[in-house]
Amino acid sequence: MRNASRVVLEAVASPPNPFRYGSPVTGANFTGRTVEHQALVSRMADGLNVSLVSPRRYGKTSLLLRAEGTITRAGASVVHVNVLRCPDLGHFAAALATGLAQTHGRRLRRGVAAASDFRRRFRVTPAVELGDDGKARFSFVPSLAAKDATSVLEDVYRLLAEGDRSGVLVLDEFDAIVDLNPTLPNAFKGLADSYPQVSLVVAGSRRHMMERLVHVHGAPLYGMTQPISLGPIDPDAMARYLVRRSAAGDKKMPPAIAGTIIGRIGPVPNDIQHLAYETFAVASGPIITDADIDTGLDQAISLAEATYSVTWHERPVVQRRVLSALAAQPTGEPFGGAFARRTGLATSSVQRAIEALVNDEWVADDGGLWHLTDPFLARWVQAEDPR
Ligand SMILES: Nc1ncnc2c1ncn2[C@@H]1O[C@H](COP(=O)(O)OP(=O)(O)OP(=O)(O)O)[C@@H](O)[C@H]1O
Ligand SMILES: [Mg+2]
Known part of the structure; x- marks a missing residue:
């Protein structure tokens, strides 16, 4: 029997395992999905709203990231928030504000003064700090009230709609939004009407929850999104x-x-x-x-x-x-x-x-x-x- 340390050394010396699982894939680890990618990118560019639904682990986030890369290279501003990673409304609002700041990356890297100016564009003003990477990070109190979180959401829509670049807001794991606050989804209809040039993309895997939020008659987002469903890859x-x-x-x-x-x-x-x-x-x-x-x-x-x-x-x-x-x-x-x-x-x-x-x-x-x-x-x- 080969000794264990030799097996480890051989593994380290040989080319790395070329397969990836468990987290979103990009580049050479991504395959297929050409039709869905094209459909998503064109809707993002045209300011249309999309709901992307599939069972778990079919590749929603990977596809979103790929489409976001394409549309960003074409000059669009994209804010991407994973709702499931936000434990409360304060973190959700902070993720929105930080995502928006990062679309203004180069300008904000000029320092804390620029970031501090930028935060005043929000009616509920976040705290700001610059990370080691030079990027601005915003924060709100965890106990942020629903009306204040809605106001941040509205400001993000307004700021994405400014200028002539396409603005895209991606909310991955959107079904988790009801855990943050059950009334928050009600804001989206009004925002879509006020800022028709912004494309909202919501993605989720819990089908029943997505139906209740987006697809059934009377749902908060009913009638405002175009569905794209991901099946298995060919x-x-x-x-x-x-x-x-x-x-x-x-x-x-x-x-x-x-x-x-x-x-x-x-x-x-x-x-x-x-x-x-x-x-x-x-x-x-x-x-x-x-x-x-x-x-x-x-x-x-x-x-x-x-x-x-x-x-x-x-x-x-x-x-x-x-x-x-x-x-x-x-x-x-x-x-x-x-x-x-x-x-x-x-x-x-x-x-x-x-x-x-x-x-x-x-x-x-x-x-x-x-x-x-x-x-x-x-x-x-x-x-x-x-x-
Ligand atoms: N286009 C693709 N090409 C190759 N592999 C893929 C592709 N999309 C997904 N995968 C595989 O599926 C795994 C999960 O992808 P991803 O995290 O994007 O799925 P998801 O639908 O967002 O999952 P979840 O529902 O858990 O959020 C990846 O690690 C990869 O192994
Ligand atoms: Mg995902």
Whole structure:
């Protein structure tokens, strides 16, 4: 057996693993999505509002970042805020103001005086400090009132609309906005009417929440956005990507192997890149084989095992039974008697469990088939039967 330090040294010396998963991808790690990218960029340029919806990990943020790069290079001002990263209204308003300041980057890098002037453009004035990178960062008190946060939002719209550059406001994880304040979404209709030249792009994955906020009749943003939904990346494009990236890491991945990876763990691009990463990591020869995929899959599951075990045992037993049944066989009819019999539960209990599991994003019904959102977890559940 090779000794551990030698394995580590070999790993450090060899080309880095060319696959990426778990966070947004850019550049050579991004593939496909040409149609959606074009649709998004043209709407941003034309001042149209967009809602971008997909299940988790399909690539919303990666696509947003790519479109933002394109439109910024064309001269637009883009403010991007991840709403889920804002624990309260003060942080949300600060992220908006800081994002706006960064669109004025060069001018504000002239120092604290310029940043201090800039903050006076807000009716509710933020505190300002310059980071080590020379960029201005604004802050508000965490307990900022909803009307003050709305006023900052309005100022950001107004300032984005000034001048002849296109202005774009991107709110990623938009569904989390109701946790900040349930009345905040009501501001957007009026803002869209007052500043029609600003493009608002909202993105989210919790479909039911996005529907309640954006798509159903009576929702606060109803009728004001054009929907773009992200499906799985075209499997042929994804397979070509796997082959190409693997070659960049100095290992040959035959197209059939790329197809097997996608077939085993797809269609979610994050899962495909995850399995490709592990498969690449365990492959010891110059050509990746079927056996490497099996070993890579085992490795992915065993690395996550401790976490799976803890989070699994935190779920109520009824939910675990439903998860086990879905892991063994996804179903199109989870609320009928047949599925309930498979779980040994009453249909009403199954229904409640599924509602909770969908809410917590353990289960989804993409394509009409109810299944575990994490295919690695599904395989662990099947193998371990941890009920
Ligand atoms: N266009 C793409 N090309 C290649 N891989 C992609 C692409 N888009 C997404 N991925 C893969 O999916 C992973 C997640 O991407 P991203 O964070 O953009 O998804 P998301 O939909 O924003 O996820 P979440 O719902 O968790 O916010 C990336 O790390 C990458 O592995
Ligand atoms: Mg995202």
